[in-house]
Amino acid sequence: MNGMDVDQPILRLRDIRKTLPSGRRLLEIDELSIHAGRCLLLTGANGIGKTTLLKILSGLEPPDHALVDCDGTHLLWSVARRRFRREVIYLHQEAYLFDRSVTDNVTYGLRGLGLSRAQVAERVQRSLEWAGLSHLAARNARELSGGEQQRVALTRALVLTPQVLLLDEPFSGLDEESRSRTGFLIQRLKSERVGMVVTSHELLPMSGIADEHLELHAGRLVPPTRSVQRASTGHRPREVMAPGEVAYFDTKGGR
Amino acid sequence: MDGLGEATLRALYLLIEGDGALWNIIGVSFSVSGGAILISAPVAMVLAFLLAYVSFPGRRPLISTLQSLQSIPTVVVGLLVYMLLSRRGLFGDLHLLFTQTAMVIGQIVIAFLFVVPMAHGVLAAADRRAWETARTLGAAPWRAMLTVMTELRFGLLAVAIAAFARIITEVGTSIMVGGNIESFTRNIPTAIALETNKGEFAQGIALGLVLLVLALLLNVLLGQLQGKGEMR
Ligand SMILES: Nc1ncnc2c1ncn2[C@@H]1O[C@H](COP(=O)(O)OP(=O)(O)O)[C@@H](O)[C@H]1O
Ligand SMILES: [Mg+2]
Numbered sequence: 001m002n003g004m005d006v007d008q009p010i011l012r013l014r015d016i017r018k019t020l021p022s023g024r025r026l027l028e029i030d031e032l033s034i035h036a037g038r039c040l041l042l043t044g045a046n047g048i049g050k051t052t053l054l055k056i057l058s059g060l061e062p063p064d065h066a067l068v069d070c071d072g073t074h075l076l077w078s079v080a081r082r083r084f085r086r087e088v089i090y091l092h093q094e095a096y097l098f099d100r101s102v103t104d105n106v107t108y109g110l111r112g113l114g115l116s117r118a119q120v121a122e123r124v125q126r127s128l129e130w131a132g133l134s135h136l137a138a139r140n141a142r143e144l145s146g147g148e149q150q151r152v153a154l155t156r157a158l159v160l161t162p163q164v165l166l167l168d169e170p171f172s173g174l175d176e177e178s179r180s181r182t183g184f185l186i187q188r189l190k191s192e193r194v195g196m197v198v199t200s201h202e203l204l205p206m207s208g209i210a211d212e213h214l215e216l217h218a219g220r221l222v223p224p225t226r227s228v229q230r231a232s233t234g235h236r237p238r239e240v241m242a243p244g245e246v247a248y249f250d251t252k253g254g255r
Numbered sequence: 256m257d258g259l260g261e262a263t264l265r266a267l268y269l270l271i272e273g274d275g276a277l278w279n280i281i282g283v284s285f286s287v288s289g290g291a292i293l294i295s296a297p298v299a300m301v302l303a304f305l306l307a308y309v310s311f312p313g314r315r316p317l318i319s320t321l322q323s324l325q326s327i328p329t330v331v332v333g334l335l336v337y338m339l340l341s342r343r344g345l346f347g348d349l350h351l352l353f354t355q356t357a358m359v360i361g362q363i364v365i366a367f368l369f370v371v372p373m374a375h376g377v378l379a380a381a382d383r384r385a386w387e388t389a390r391t392l393g394a395a396p397w398r399a400m401l402t403v404m405t406e407l408r409f410g411l412l413a414v415a416i417a418a419f420a421r422i423i424t425e426v427g428t429s430i431m432v433g434g435n436i437e438s439f440t441r442n443i444p445t446a447i448a449l450e451t452n453k454g455e456f457a458q459g460i461a462l463g464l465v466l467l468v469l470a471l472l473l474n475v476l477l478g479q480l481q482g483k484g485e486m487r
Contacts (some may be wrong), residue, residue, distance in 0.1 A: 060387050090391045096384035099406055108402075109392035156392065 009033035010163050010195045011057070011084060012069040018052060019064055026052055028219040029061070032162050036220065037193040039186060039231070041206050044216035050199040051093075054166040057197065058090035063221060088164045093169040095153030102152050104135060106142045109160045115131035127159040135216065147178050154185070164195045171205045179205045190231075203228040258456070266461035276438065277458060281465055284442040287355055287433075288423040291362035296415045299367045300314035302399050308386060322372045331364055333431030336361045340432060349460060353434035360444070361428035366418045376404070377410040409484035413477050420473045425471070 011034045018027040023167045026049040034040065034057075044050050065081045066077035067125050068084075106127060128134045130211035132152050135142060141152050150170075157165060166185070171179050183205050187198060190209075200206055207229040208215075212245040269277050306318055339345050340352040340360075351357045387408045389399035406409060426444040433440035435449050443462045451459040 058391050060390060086393050088391075090387070092384050092388070094384075096382060096388045098385070108389070108394070112393075112395070112398070125279075160393065166303070253293065 007036065009035045010087070013057070014061055014069070014074065015054070016064060016077075017065040018049070018056065018058065018061075025219055027056070028054070029221050032057075032221065034195040034197060035211075036163065036195050037190050038211040039190055039196040039206075039209055041144050041203075041210035041213040041228060042197055042199045042203060042216060042221075043203070043213070044199075045254050046201070048216050050216055051168055053243065054090055054168055054197060054199065057164075059085050059097070060090060060164055074242075076202060084164075086160070087163040088159065088166065089157040089164070090151060090166045091157060091168060091170070093172055095149050097144075097149050097152055099137055099142055100140065103128070105152055105157055106133075106156045108156060109209055114238065123159055127155050131155040131158075150174075150178075150182075151232065158189075162194070167196060168199045169201070171200055171202055178231045183209055194212075207234045262456035263460050265457035266459075266464060269457055269461045270464070277461055279438045280441050280443055280446045280462065283355065283440065284423055284444075287358045287429075287442060288362055288419060291359045291422055292366055292415060292419045293361040294359070295366040295368050296418065299370035300374045300404065300411060301400070304378055304404065305372050306371070306375050307378040308400075310441040318372070318375065321368070324368045325372045327365070327368055327466075328427065329361075329425040330427035330431065332361055332364050332368075333428035336428065336432045337362065341416045352432060353436060353440060355433070355440055357432040358429050358440060360427070362431045365425060365428060366422050369418045369421055370414055370419070373414040373430075374411055377407055377414060381407055388482075407484075413480040413484065416473055416477055416480070420470060423469065 013032045014030065015172050016027050016029040016032065019025050034071050042053070045124055052061060056063045056077075063077060067074040068077050068080045069079050072173065078177075082168070098108065103124060106124045107120060110123060116125075125134070128137055131154070133148070133151060133155060136148065136152075141149065144152065146233065170186075174182065184194060186198065190211075198210070203226060208231055210228055211231050213224050213228050213230070214221040216222075306314060306321075334462060336357065337344075337352065340349070340354075340357055341347055351360070381403065385403045386399055389402040390396075424444055425447050429440070429442055429445050430448065431433075433442070433445065435441050435445040441464055447459050447462050447466075
């Protein structure tokens with residue numbers, strides 16, 4: 001390990017336990033860490049519990065038990081979760097957009113943070129420009145195409161500058177071009193020090209992006225049977241793309 | 256029948272001419288039922304939301320019970336409210352029996368029992384991702400609840416309108432706890448039910464027409480809301 005990798009994880013959980021109402025033990029994970037600027041790829045068979053794990057990490061679903069390392073002590077996840085709630089955002093496999101305009105969707109999480117109207121409007125506008133969505137700002141988000149909806153959902157999360165993003169099957173249902181765009185985006189977020197957990201049943205789109213790859217098997221995180229080409233370790237991509245260069249993230253117009 | 260045609264003409268005349276007694280009756284109906292729905296629907300919807308989104312012991316049986324109370328006979332509600340408000344009842348000291356307030360209370364109960372299971376149906380069938388998205392974007396539980404309800408506004412408004420249609424046409428509770436007192440607690444249904452046998456056909460028909468037109472309008476509104484709800 002070189003010097004750049006010894007930094008504290010943003011989030012380290014221990015003893016994550018989840019049992020389904022049916023009595024099936026879904027998760028028995030000893031340890032899981034999320035680091036700034038690193039991407040953890042999580043694979044595993046359908047129905048094995050990947051989505052459930054991400055929902056637990058985001059606080060959407062309560063585990064039966066979990067501990068979190070917090071300032072040198074272990075706290076119950078149920079107690080410490082509040083501290084992380086705003087820093088960890090879960091993105092559904094299929095984005096859910098509110099039945100409102102694109103602008104209202106992106107504004108949603110910025111309410112109640114003590115920002116002035118002008119500050120909120122400015123941040124929203126900047127994010128929409130960044131994502132190449134400005135020309136759709138006034139449209140109802142439900143009327144957009146699938147790819148556009150995914151971009152709105154991502155922008156809606158990124159405008160909150162979370163420390164951790166949990167992406168559930170971000171490549172499913174995308175064509176080749178959108179896949180590589182999403183891959184680029186994950187790279188870009190890494191360079192902006194966002195910690196990520198990505199579930200995927202496909203390895204290819206994640207090659208060269210994932211820093212770590214674990215497989216969920218019988219409730220535990222194990223080394224994967226098939227592995228993905230890791231991101232070169234020891235350094236992080238330094239080049240941060242200028243906003244003008246994010247056209248790859250933009251399917252239509254907006255250039 | 257000559258009598259019926261003549262009475263209908265007289266009914267239209269009464270409506271157009273702005274007959275004071277007639278419009279007073281219509282006014283009582285709208286203020287009582289309007290007040291009842293405005294008070295009960297929001298509370299009922301919050302309860303429906305809790306039933307759909309919070310799990311607690313006894314939730315299933317509670318939902319089943321409420322579902323079976325949905326179309327409780329209005330005279331039964333009338334009886335219960337009567338007993339509570341009568342002089343020896345629990346709230347007898349308030350002297351509310353045979354007032355508009357008593358009618359509002361009765362209709363609140365009917366509307367509440369109607370809205371809770373209906374709204375629960377709408378909320379329970381809705382996409383859970385709405386709630387999850389709101390929460391993961393940092394919304395507090397109460398705000399996430401309002402967001403979910405806003406997403407379902409067409410369906411929930413349709414429930415409220417159907418409840419309004421039920422209480423503005425109900426007779427049982429209004430007669431029992433209102434007492435059909437002229438220009439005070441006499442509303443459209445009680446006037447039709449009790450005044451017609453005095454030979455006041457014209458007034459009965461006029462009021463019947465008002466209810467019919469209202470029912471028609473509410474139905475058109477419901478149809479449009481359902482269309483919108485399905486579109487999205
Ligand atoms: N709310 C729930 N109640 C009961 N079982 C559930 C619930 N959510 C998920 N499950 C079950 O948990 C298992 C894991 O689901 P999920 O986390 O979605 O798996 P994955 O994302 O890996 O496909 C599945 O067997 C699923 O049927
Ligand atoms: Mg899944």
